[in-house]
Amino acid sequence: MAFSLLLVALIIGHLLADFYWQPMSWVNDRNTRHFKAKKLYYHVLVHGVTSALIITLWEYTFGWQQLSSVFLATSIIVISHYFIDIAKSYSNKGVVPFLFDQIAHIIIIIAISIWLTDNLQFTNSVMALLTNSKALWVIAGYLIILNPSAVFIRMMLERITNHFSSDGSLPLAGQSIGMLERVLMLTFILLDQFAGLGFLIAAKSVFRFGDLSASKDKKLTEYVMLGTLLxxxxxxFVGLGINYLIS
Structure with missing residues (x-):
């Protein structure tokens, strides 16, 4: 319980300091001036104060009341946050750098939480996940419906429609939409919420009805219907198979 409490408190503090207490002017200043940006130091200071308050409160409530631990943990968070944000400022500002930036921050927070609580709760949870066949089947299911399924569906559509493709759409938009809808559908299936599955299909049909009814190209209508049904x-098939395997 102590580990989970400290971890979620530090994550909340990180989210507040990174997304709610950081104006866009600070972000722009960091991306433009990098390590010379004064606003970067303001941002790191906000993180330091937030983390110090959380760690102090936890240390004097559940920990060993050691001020040195508070100082060291806060210093690690502040220094690591500074260098991670500096590295991000030199990136192309895309989705991948953003995800790597946040993952790096979370890894530091998890490590700090493990160290301060001095227990094996996190390690035991990870080992329990890695040795749980049900959890592994679920992970495998999500991996299957992403890229492998996208490749299979694209190959099937090319074979059936003789390499027909719709012009005027955003690059990779159809593939991205398909991945998102399969993730949602698989989630509904694994939760035995087939009503949600029906709602998702109906909602997509409503959104696409205008495009298809306005289109004079019968091939486009058939292409969209085939892609959706596939x-x-x-x-x-994947969802029902996983439910059978884990039941």
């Missing part, structure tokens, strides 16, 4: 079929 996506649903693959996800149903």
């Amino acid at each position: 996506s649903v079929s693959v996800t149903l």
